């Protein structure tokens with residue numbers, strides 16, 4: 001997919017206020033600091049479209065970006081941010097889950113996990129929740145530049161085996177790096193392919 005335009009549209013904490021038109025949208029979700037905003041900038045070839053930070057919890061709202069004037073990319077807050085108070089943490093959870101439950105034009109979510117870590121309960125629980133609620137998702141292993149190929153391969157295998165304890169099959173997954181653009185074509189071409197096959201939105 002060729003990126004002709006990428007514009008920030010709005011930030012919300014309330015799914016009811018998200019864009020009302022019915023363009024297909026693709027959401028990026030994962031633990032805080034996993035590299036969601038960096039990945040979005042890498043995909044869009046822009047340095048600062050989505051705000052990134054070395055400190056967890058930078059993205060705290062539902063952010064809509066309009067891409068090529070025909071689809072939305074959505075940057076969501078991290079779901080595992082420990083340094084916020086319990087009550088605001090709960091609010092994050094609620095508006096993230098409401099977003100997925102209510103947003104009919106959400107075609108596919110990409111659940112980001114850091115390729116360096118072994119499977120984390122919070123990610124597994126989130127994917128379990130997605131599965132139980134019939135919300136389609138793929139996995140993206142981020143920060144691939146931080147591992148040697150063999151270690152990366154091994155970690156993905158460990159992850160797949162863990163998923164297979166509860167899932168019938170390993171969900172489709174991508175491997176990306178915001179530092180060297182690995183995985184960019186794969187993710188964008190996949191979004192393009194799915195969008196082409198959509199009817200009646």
Ligand code: GTP
Pocket residue numbers: 031032033034035036037038039051052053054055056057058059060077078142143144145146176177178179
């Ligand atoms: P929140 O908005 O806080 O939930 O975080 P986020 O998931 O949007 O993460 P963000 O993109 O802000 O990145 C967090 C940190 O990881 C930053 O210091 C990034 O520079 C770094 N980072 C993100 N992606 C990569 C990557 O692919 N490779 C490397 N080496 N560092 C990365």
Ligand code: MG
Pocket residue numbers: 036037038051052058059
């Ligand atoms: Mg972010």
